[in-house]
Amino acid sequence: MSAEGSTFDEMFDGNGNTRPAYGEYCRWFGEQPGEFLNRKNREADDTFRRTGITFNVYGENEAEERLIPFDMVPRIITANEWRRLSRGIEQRVRALNSFLYDLYHRQEIVRAGRLPERLLRANDAWLANMVGFTPPGGIYTHIVGIDLVRTGPDEFFVLEDNARTPSGVSYMLENRETMMAMFPDLFSRIAVESVSNYPRRLARSLAACVPPAFTGGKPTVAVLTPGIYNSAYFEHAFLADQMGAELVEGSDLRVVEGRVQMRTTRGYKPIDVLYRRVDDEFLDPLTFNPDSVLGVPGIMDVYRAGGITIANAPGTGVADDKAIYSFMPDIVEFYTGEKPLLPNVQTWRCADPDSLAYVLDNLAELVVKEVHGSGGYGMLIGPTASKREIAAFRDKLKARPENYIAQPTLALSTCPIYTRAGLAPRHVDLRPFVLVSPEGIDITPGGLTRVALKKGSLVVNSSQGGGTKDTWVLKD
Amino acid sequence: MLGRTANSLFWMFRYLERAENTARLLEAALRMALTRDLVAAEAEWRSVIATLGLQQPYEAAHESYDGLTVWNFVLRGSSNSGNVRAMFGAVRSNARQARINISSDVWEAVNDNWMKLDKLLSRPVGQTAVGEVLGTIRRAGTQVHGAFDGSMLRDEGYHFARAGTFIERADSTTRILDMKYFLLLPSLSYVGSSLDTGQWEQVLRSVAGARVYSWLNAGQIEARGIVEFLVLDDRFPRSLAFCRSALRENLAALARMHGVDGQAITLMRDADTRISHLSVDQIFDQGLHEFLVDFLARNAAIGQAIAGDYRFHA
Numbered sequence: 001m002s003a004e005g006s007t008f009d010e011m012f013d014g015n016g017n018t019r020p021a022y023g024e025y026c027r028w029f030g031e032q033p034g035e036f037l038n039r040k041n042r043e044a045d046d047t048f049r050r051t052g053i054t055f056n057v058y059g060e061n062e063a064e065e066r067l068i069p070f071d072m073v074p075r076i077i078t079a080n081e082w083r084r085l086s087r088g089i090e091q092r093v094r095a096l097n098s099f100l101y102d103l104y105h106r107q108e109i110v111r112a113g114r115l116p117e118r119l120l121r122a123n124d125a126w127l128a129n130m131v132g133f134t135p136p137g138g139i140y141t142h143i144v145g146i147d148l149v150r151t152g153p154d155e156f157f158v159l160e161d162n163a164r165t166p167s168g169v170s171y172m173l174e175n176r177e178t179m180m181a182m183f184p185d186l187f188s189r190i191a192v193e194s195v196s197n198y199p200r201r202l203a204r205s206l207a208a209c210v211p212p213a214f215t216g217g218k219p220t221v222a223v224l225t226p227g228i229y230n231s232a233y234f235e236h237a238f239l240a241d242q243m244g245a246e247l248v249e250g251s252d253l254r255v256v257e258g259r260v261q262m263r264t265t266r267g268y269k270p271i272d273v274l275y276r277r278v279d280d281e282f283l284d285p286l287t288f289n290p291d292s293v294l295g296v297p298g299i300m301d302v303y304r305a306g307g308i309t310i311a312n313a314p315g316t317g318v319a320d321d322k323a324i325y326s327f328m329p330d331i332v333e334f335y336t337g338e339k340p341l342l343p344n345v346q347t348w349r350c351a352d353p354d355s356l357a358y359v360l361d362n363l364a365e366l367v368v369k370e371v372h373g374s375g376g377y378g379m380l381i382g383p384t385a386s387k388r389e390i391a392a393f394r395d396k397l398k399a400r401p402e403n404y405i406a407q408p409t410l411a412l413s414t415c416p417i418y419t420r421a422g423l424a425p426r427h428v429d430l431r432p433f434v435l436v437s438p439e440g441i442d443i444t445p446g447g448l449t450r451v452a453l454k455k456g457s458l459v460v461n462s463s464q465g466g467g468t469k470d471t472w473v474l475k476d
Numbered sequence: 477m478l479g480r481t482a483n484s485l486f487w488m489f490r491y492l493e494r495a496e497n498t499a500r501l502l503e504a505a506l507r508m509a510l511t512r513d514l515v516a517a518e519a520e521w522r523s524v525i526a527t528l529g530l531q532q533p534y535e536a537a538h539e540s541y542d543g544l545t546v547w548n549f550v551l552r553g554s555s556n557s558g559n560v561r562a563m564f565g566a567v568r569s570n571a572r573q574a575r576i577n578i579s580s581d582v583w584e585a586v587n588d589n590w591m592k593l594d595k596l597l598s599r600p601v602g603q604t605a606v607g608e609v610l611g612t613i614r615r616a617g618t619q620v621h622g623a624f625d626g627s628m629l630r631d632e633g634y635h636f637a638r639a640g641t642f643i644e645r646a647d648s649t650t651r652i653l654d655m656k657y658f659l660l661l662p663s664l665s666y667v668g669s670s671l672d673t674g675q676w677e678q679v680l681r682s683v684a685g686a687r688v689y690s691w692l693n694a695g696q697i698e699a700r701g702i703v704e705f706l707v708l709d710d711r712f713p714r715s716l717a718f719c720r721s722a723l724r725e726n727l728a729a730l731a732r733m734h735g736v737d738g739q740a741i742t743l744m745r746d747a748d749t750r751i752s753h754l755s756v757d758q759i760f761d762q763g764l765h766e767f768l769v770d771f772l773a774r775n776a777a778i779g780q781a782i783a784g785d786y787r788f789h790a
Contacts, residue, residue: 237576247575252479264478265482265632265734267787
């Protein structure tokens with residue numbers, strides 16, 4: 001499964017012929033003079049820098065703003081492929097919300113013996129003070145990102161669920177804006193589903209979840225950011241701007257008369273829905289981390305009393321846990337009564353002795369991940385790791401097996417990137433963005449394609465040198 | 477608008493103005509030093525540091541006053557936390573804070589210029605480069621103001637930004653005038669005789685008023701005329717009268733939008749009754765220095781009152 005030769009390339013088949021999805025694009029590409037493409041490639045970087053689409057990286061000395069490299073060759077998905085994917089995503093997201101509701105209420109799934117209770121107790125993201133509480137509209141995950149990988153023409157897998165605070169949607173939007181500005185003719189030749197109304201849909205979906213204390217009129221929505229030094233600050237400002245919402249920090253907020261209110265030039269004003277981009281543990285220093293200055297003292301009490309909607313709901317991170325992930329096929333079936341339309345990647349839970357033994361014997365072929373890890377950190381990629389790294393990891397694994405899961409090294413599909421030497425295949429994944437509201441589930445066509453820019457690399461995370469591509473879903 | 481955002485807009489434009497004024501001051505000194513002997517040039521650079529209130533940190537780091545050392549200290553000195561590079565950093569981080577309340581044009585003008593200046597000021601600025609660097613700083617101000625004027629909604633944010641601009645500008649003009657007056661005090665006892673016209677010309681140059689003053693006064697350089705021009709002429713955009721009248725309008729607009737007259741307006745009215753009727757002769761009679769010191773304090777108090785009136789801080 002890990003052999004390079006069997007890698008599925010999304011643009012070209014094994015004989016070097018263009019796949020149908022890319023037909024018109026490749027014709028266009030062939031007509032462009034090389035110098036034109038080189039120039040456009042350079043321009044793209046300048047555009048991103050000027051508009052300030054950066055993320056912050058904290059190095060040894062000082063914070064540095066970096067660009068996420070943008071590749072100008074789009075990743076293209078056909079209408080048929082998308083229809084199938086979106087059905088699977090919708091099913092999974094519906095199951096996730098039912099699952100979260102159940103976990104914080106009767107825990108039927110545990111009672112039915114389909115999920116071991118220890119997974120909840122061991123889970124850092126589990127919030128005891130969410131038990132018995134139902135968020136406004138019954139929605140836990142207003143915004144979800146489902147990470148998908150592809151290994152063949154019809155083989156899509158879910159690699160990860162991001163129910164906590166998925167990021168990257170601003171890149172999806174800006175990548176498209178950049179592509180349309182650089183290659184307007186391309187979009188007149190090829191009909192591509194639009195993504196630009198995501199902010200409006202997000203605003204509508206948040207406004208549909210007002211808390212009981214809402215007094216009518218236009219709901220007040222605000223985005224809570226940790227501030228300008230946060231790596232995703234650009235995205236927070238971008239979304240607030242596009243939604244016409246206020247962009248607030250913890251220091252702007254205070255509990256006044258049972259509501260969370262923001263300090264405006266006219267005095268304090270209640271917030272109805274808070275789209276927070278601050279982790280649970282920093283949300284309320286009275287309830288969680290007492291040292292946090294990013295949150296609002298008392299917000300959890302206001303929340304439980306119906307004074308504000310928090311999106312996503314506190315405690316949703318339980319579902320991001322990779323040990324829970326390994327149960328997702330059961331979870332989907334338990335809550336929807338259907339077989340999962342999108343499969344998981346095969347996963348060994350190292351907490352289980354037989355699995356652990358298998359994993360230890362096959363470390364050189366497997367990818368091992370920390371159960372609570374994210375951002376591509378704390379993982380071992382067997383086939384590219386040195387003997388020493390493997391040995392070191394083996395010790396960590398033996399010491400705390402329940403902290404790890406293992407998966408086969410997938411031959412992630414490739415999509416070409418633009419280089420001065422021509423097109424060159426690189427591994428990609430896909431994060432579609434899903435909005436959940438009482439009105440239903442809304443998936444923006446496409447999502448964010450992340451691409452490993454180094455030849456042969458399977459790590460697409462932006463914190464580790466990954467880039468992004470514009471993602472097209474073709475119209476029928 | 478959030479109080480914090482109002483604060484960011486106010487300070488974004490104060491720092492932008494401060495950077496521009498500092499560049500003008502250096503440009504004027506640079507020109508002055510070129511036309512003087514070594515001793516006079518040293519005095520000139522010393523007065524730049526004094527005008528900016530930087531004697532202590534400067535003398536802690538350097539033994540003597542020469543152009544190269546002074547402008548590098550002012551522009552990028554690591555022992556000068558208020559250097560121009562840091563000012564521009566503050567302009568940009570305030571713009572980022574207020575990102576959703578400024579137009580993309582304004583943001584791009586700020587970000588573009590910050591990228592340019594941060595790079596230019598990351599290395600020592602030599603004799604041949606300093607002119608270009610100072611020009612770039614001035615043009616950065618022009619570009620941001622231009623984008624602001626052409627693309628911003630005239631809401632409260634606009635008036636907070638403008639208030640910051642004019643408070644800072646009045647502060648700067650006052651300090652430049654006061655410092656030169658102090659240095660030239662001995663010669664003033666012989667009004668009209670041994671006046672160092674070059675020095676006064678330089679005051680005008682520091683506030684970009686040399687040509688227009690000259691045109692208005694048929695080339696006659698004299699202290700009274702210059703003070704009248706910089707303090708009382710409300711046609712000149714860097715004069716105290718102009719800044720006050722602009723600030724008055726901004727405060728009135730803010731009060732109208734918020735439906736309350738705040739402390740800032742009260743202070744403004746108070747200052748008006750004491751200052752606005754004064755003639756240049758009366759100012760000289762009561763003492764220009766005393767007048768300027770009083771003005772600085774009132775100007776600063778209005779700035780603080782705005783922060784209080786509009787909840788800049790928790």
